[in-house]
Amino acid sequence: MRVTLISIPVRDQRKALEFYTTKLGFIVNKNVDMGGGNRWITLLSKDxxxxxxxxxxxxxxxxxxxxxxxxxxxxxxxxxxxFDVDDVQSEYNRLQALGVEFLQEPKEMGEVKTAVLNDTVGNNIMLIEYLKT
Structure with missing residues (x-):
């Protein structure tokens, strides 16, 4: 058994597609018209x-x-x-420069550093860096 698809609920698919690709850097894998104003939009991590x-x-x-x-x-x-990142502070700085709203600035919590952003379509997303011990 393996995970191949994770669903994120969004209130506006066009706005979500713009945010997740231009701000977060994901790449479009599928973008298919499903009728009724709905699309099957899947993204992949460029990494x-x-x-x-x-x-x-x-x-x-x-x-x-x-x-x-x-x-x-x-x-x-x-x-x-x-979403896992290599360096939370760098991602925070990059995204903040792009106008991304953060609810939590980078913060160390034990073996991780996290920050929380708003994706503009109904979700808060945590960025997490696993610290080397």
């Missing part, structure tokens, strides 16, 4: 192009429990998911 795909899922637009869950995470300032 791990053979890794799992991220699906920009328009769930909150079509399934109220998904929106309720997403709203609850936002209200609690809780990240929906995390």
């Amino acid at each position: 791990l192009p053979d890794g799992p795909e991220i699906l920009l899922e328009p769930g909150p637009l079509h399934f109220e429990p998904c929106k309720v869950y997403q709203d609850a995470l936002l209200e609690a300032n809780y990240p929906y998911t995390q």
